[in-house]
Amino acid sequence: MAQREAVLRLDEQWARIRSGAAHAEPAEADALLAKLIGALRGPAGTDAECAARLGLRLGDLAARRFADGDRAGALAAIEEGLRFSQQAAGHAAEYARWYARGLINQGVWLSWPLSDGARLPKHPVGPGSESGPSPMEQAAGERARDLTVGAVEVWAALDQEDPVNQRGLAQAKVFLGDRLAELGLAEESVAWAVDAEGSFRRLLLADPGSEESQEAEEALDHIGRQLELRLRYLSFASLIGLRTRGLLPERLLPQAVVAARIEGTSEEEIAARLGLEADQVRTMLEVTPWIAVWRVEVRGADGLWNVQSHPWHSGAEVRNRTAEDVGSELVHGFAASADYPGESAHWRIRVWWHTEGDPAEARFRLVIGPDGVTATPS
Numbered sequence: 001m002a003q004r005e006a007v008l009r010l011d012e013q014w015a016r017i018r019s020g021a022a023h024a025e026p027a028e029a030d031a032l033l034a035k036l037i038g039a040l041r042g043p044a045g046t047d048a049e050c051a052a053r054l055g056l057r058l059g060d061l062a063a064r065r066f067a068d069g070d071r072a073g074a075l076a077a078i079e080e081g082l083r084f085s086q087q088a089a090g091h092a093a094e095y096a097r098w099y100a101r102g103l104i105n106q107g108v109w110l111s112w113p114l115s116d117g118a119r120l121p122k123h124p125v126g127p128g129s130e131s132g133p134s135p136m137e138q139a140a141g142e143r144a145r146d147l148t149v150g151a152v153e154v155w156a157a158l159d160q161e162d163p164v165n166q167r168g169l170a171q172a173k174v175f176l177g178d179r180l181a182e183l184g185l186a187e188e189s190v191a192w193a194v195d196a197e198g199s200f201r202r203l204l205l206a207d208p209g210s211e212e213s214q215e216a217e218e219a220l221d222h223i224g225r226q227l228e229l230r231l232r233y234l235s236f237a238s239l240i241g242l243r244t245r246g247l248l249p250e251r252l253l254p255q256a257v258v259a260a261r262i263e264g265t266s267e268e269e270i271a272a273r274l275g276l277e278a279d280q281v282r283t284m285l286e287v288t289p290w291i292a293v294w295r296v297e298v299r300g301a302d303g304l305w306n307v308q309s310h311p312w313h314s315g316a317e318v319r320n321r322t323a324e325d326v327g328s329e330l331v332h333g334f335a336a337s338a339d340y341p342g343e344s345a346h347w348r349i350r351v352w353w354h355t356e357g358d359p360a361e362a363r364f365r366l367v368i369g370p371d372g373v374t375a376t377p378s
Contacts, residue, residue, distance in 0.1 A: 004047065007039045011053050018060060033061060044084055048091035052098055055085030059102045066109055078106045093158055097168060103151035104175050111144035113137045114182035120229065121182045123358070138183075145179040152176055163203065163212060170199035170216075174223060181230055187238040190230050194247045197223045227252060232353050233361070236260045240273050248274075254288040257281055262290060262353055262363055264322045285320040291354045292318050292326045296334055299346040308339055315356075323363030327351045331366060344370050 014036050016022035017029055024032065040054040058081025066074035085099035114133055116122050123132050133141065155169035173196035180189035197220060204216040231252060234242075239256045242248040248256055253274070260270045271281045296312035297305040307313050312334055318326060330349055334340060341347060346369040350362040359365065366373060 004043055004050070007036075007043065007050065008053075010036050010039055011057070014057065014060075030064070033057065033064070037061065044087075048088045048095065051084045052088035052092070052095035055081040055083075055088065055102060056098050057081070058084065059098075059105060062105070062109070071109060071112060074109050075106070078102060078109065082106060089154065093162075093165070096154055096158060097164070100151040100154040100168060100172065103147045103154070104172060107144035107148040107151070107175065107179055110140045110147070111179055111182050114141045121184075123182070123184055141179065141183050145176070145183060148172065148176045148179045163206065166199065167203055167212060167215070170196050170203065171219065173199065174219065174226075177223075177226065181226070184233075186230050186233040187241060190227060190234065190238075190242060191245065191247045193223050193227050193230070194242075194249060197227070197249070228255060231255050231259055234259060236263050236265050236270075236273070243274050254284040257284045258288050258290050259353075261285055261320065262323050264324055287319075289317045289319050291315055292321075292323070293352045293354065293356045294326070294330055294349060295356060296330065296349045297347065298341045299348075305348070308334075312337075312339060323351050323353070327364030327366060331368070346370075 010032075013022070014032055017024045017032065037054065037057050040050050040057065043050040044054040045051075058077050062074040062077035062081065065071075065077060082099065082102050085095070085102050088095040089099040090096070114122055114137055132138075152169065152172045155165060155172050158165040158168075160166055160169070173192050177189045177192035177196065180186075180192060200216045200219045200223070204213050204220070207213055227249070231239075234256075236259070239248065239260060243256075253276070256274065257270055257276070260274075261267070265273075267278065267281050267285065270276070271278045274281075293315035294313070296308045298308060299305050312330075327349060330351070334347070334349070346367065348367040349365065350359060351364040352362050
């Protein structure tokens, strides 16, 4: 008993350092954490609290390793920690929460190569991308998704009358949406983000002005930005599916209408399939611009594609125009310009929505050579 109490006092000392309530130099903190992990290993085999705390502290070790750039070391530590966390999860709600958070962290670290520096998906269009993930990255992303699904299930099994568990479940849904977006599963990522958004709105209304409500507002801002981004990668069929399932928020309908129009869908079909009036669709298209970004390239004698200068590598705000409308106008404009390389040359054009990116994400693309068009619009 005395040994157990000594271990728990050591854990409390570490918790104070971890929270910033007490100060320790990095080397001193590392040594204390290593000592604590070693001290917890013995009783963890039979003591649920020690097992839960060992899982938690191995998670702390993983976080420190990850911050130092040691992703492999972080993954090894969290993998071991989760075995202890899972062992303890059924003994107390708090231990289950620690386990769920550990699953989310492991998912974040596994999927790290699938996101860019701004933590946005590198390959949001999935397998069709010309620069898609490697098989190893894809497998890691799929495991990250499965772990995050596990975290959602752990949170969902806890008492949902408790706001802590409600918030944990909502946050887990946000992370699941992120993991799905990284795998190119844009429609499902939107569905989970919308679900999470509803959960956070309920939390905000339940206790306005509290610290929890401030966290909910921050989460809603994040979700809003993610939803606006992800809608750019959805086909009209996906938008219809989300609308049918009640997972397309009213505030995002103008962007959904624009997305469908960019794809080439007529105003009449947009209205019919999204359950809107024709004048609603027309108004949305008139007042909601989209940014068309384009790049024209000419193939040189060395076989390399050379990007043309402005205005053939530029962008503009447009309204109620399809990507093909924009692309066709650029094709005619370039062919009639002083920059046109002649009928014997090969040249190509791509048009993106909002930002230039992977060729597979282009909303319009065309390759033209001596024999005419050799690739058709996307």
